[in-house]
Amino acid sequence: MNINKNKSIILMLVSSFTFSSMQIIVKLLPNIPLIEKVFFRNLISILVAFYILRKNNLSFFGLQENRKYLFYRFIFGFAGIILFFYATTQMLTADAAMLNKLSPIFVTVLAHFFLKERINKIQITSLIISLIGASLVIKPEFNSAVLPAIAGLLSAVVSGAAYIFITSIGKKENVYTIVFFFSFFSALSCLPFFYFEFIIPNIYELSLLLLLGLLAAIGQVALTCAYNNCQASEISIYDYSNIVFSFILAYIFLSEIPDILSTIGGTLIISASFILFLYNKRN
Structure with a gap:
């Protein structure tokens, strides 16, 4: 394993741990309105991206021809954060994390419609396994109690759409321009x-x-x-450590333990993602 890959794996694990910790904080603030949490979630990112862009004399809002895609990325990403935070506050932390990690599966489906990418049997199989896993996590009862789980599922869908627009932008914009544009307008919308x-x-x-x-x-x-140092097909699977971190941190700080159906569902979601990871790596 080369140095860059080792470094990228560590960075992926750091990212997963920080996002899991972020979930715990969202839940430890029951008296703070949801939209207020979303605002502060973006505040530091604005300052960091602003500093880096200004220091390197880079664009804050990107090129004119890319702003449409940056705007769509903001709209879907902003909706994804609101839905994910809502799901986190209303259901078990690990369950919300499991549903949110369906986004790569939905990226495959959305890429078929928006980017005209083919869907093969392996990807369809992964999609079916993931949806079965999601149904075990959601445990639909057809009443208002299922709304947070639906929000968690929708957060994965709109996050997948946001990733599609990031893919459309590609390397036409600096990463920190994308981060600033998204964080600035998300905070402004709050x-x-x-x-x-x-x-x-x-x-x-x-x-x-x-x-x-x-x-x-x-x-x-x-x-x-992490993604700048290594190909996505080599390290994307490590992003799923977020589910494990969420399970551990929720148990330590919130005494939450997912039931057996959620555990089986999460295992299916991770398994489907691993199948997709192996396919992407091989191709």
Whole structure:
């Protein structure tokens, strides 16, 4: 295994751990409105991206021809964060993480429609296994109790759409331009909602909110650096360590333990992703 791959694997694990920790913080702030958490989630990322872009004299909002895709990436990514945070606050942390990690599967489906990429039997099989796993995590009861799980599933769908637009941009824009554009407009979109609901946090809550933003920024930078140092097909599977970290941290800090159906469902989701990982790596 080469040095770059070792480095990228470590960065992927760091990213997964920080995003899992971010979930725990979201749940440890029950009195803070959802949209306020989303705002602070983007705040530190704005400052980090702004500093790097200004230091290197790079564009904050990208080239004119790419702004349409940057805007679509913001819309779907912003919706994904709101849905994911809502699911996290309303259901078991590990269950929300499992559903969110369906996004690579939906990327395959969406790429077929938007990028005209073919779907083969291996990818269809992975999709079916993932959906079976998701149904075990969701355990549909056809009442309002299932809404958070549906939100978690939708977060994976819209996140998959956001990744499609990132793929469309490719290397036409600097990574930090993409991060700044997304974080800036996400934070800006939160401000009108503060008129209807805003809670001034105490010192403890403010500390956790700032830590939430810091973890989000570290996770995003680590993830970006990981993919810059190694091919996605070589390291993408390590992103699923997020589910394991979420399980462990939720048990330690929240005393949460997923039931047997969720555990089986999560195993199926990871297995389907591993099949897809092996296929992508081979091809």
